[in-house]
Amino acid sequence: MNIFKTKVLAVAGIDNTNSIEAVAKSRDNIFKMTQIAEDAVLKPKNWGGFSHELRAWLAARIARQADEPELASQYMMSVDLTNNYHPSNHEAGMNLNILVNFVDKAANNTRDIESSDISKLQKKGFTDDNIVRLCQLLAFVAYQVRVAKGLRLMNQEGS
Numbered sequence: 001m002n003i004f005k006t007k008v009l010a011v012a013g014i015d016n017t018n019s020i021e022a023v024a025k026s027r028d029n030i031f032k033m034t035q036i037a038e039d040a041v042l043k044p045k046n047w048g049g050f051s052h053e054l055r056a057w058l059a060a061r062i063a064r065q066a067d068e069p070e071l072a073s074q075y076m077m078s079v080d081l082t083n084n085y086h087p088s089n090h091e092a093g094m095n096l097n098i099l100v101n102f103v104d105k106a107a108n109n110t111r112d113i114e115s116s117d118i119s120k121l122q123k124k125g126f127t128d129d130n131i132v133r134l135c136q137l138l139a140f141v142a143y144q145v146r147v148a149k150g151l152r153l154m155n156q157e158g159s
Contacts, residue, residue, distance in 0.1 A: 012151035
């Protein structure tokens with residue numbers, strides 16, 4: 001795996017010609033593992049109640065809210081979605097409002113999450129396994145957003 005083809009380095013604008021190339025290469029195992037984790041969270045073999053498309057759409061939503069439009073675009077393209085995609089047209093029987101409200105709150109106001117937020121998901125039919133899957137997605141995207149922002153800052157300072 002070429003680390004400079006991983007999503008997080010690509011969206012941060014890091015390639016093998018940047019001043020922080022050596023830093024990236026010295027941490028190549030982290031970037032490889034990040035890509036493996038991304039594949040596991042966004043495109044797992046057992047996706048439970050959340051399709052790959054819904055996962056990508058939610059990840060893109062989180063990234064856009066974190067002012068990472070390129071990362072959002074990469075998530076959508078990873079499963080061949082256009083920006084016109086909306087899960088309400090594809091995810092039959094799922095209460096998207098409660099799901100999106102939880103994702104937005106968890107992504108943007110994490111400290112405000114309460115047990116009642118989890119209870120709301122459960123009452124709408126989301127299983128504990130799927131709530132864990134959703135939280136894994138939220139945590140991973142938050143991590144990837146922070147890494148991309150940090151790398152971009154390092155790259156700007158090194159220029």
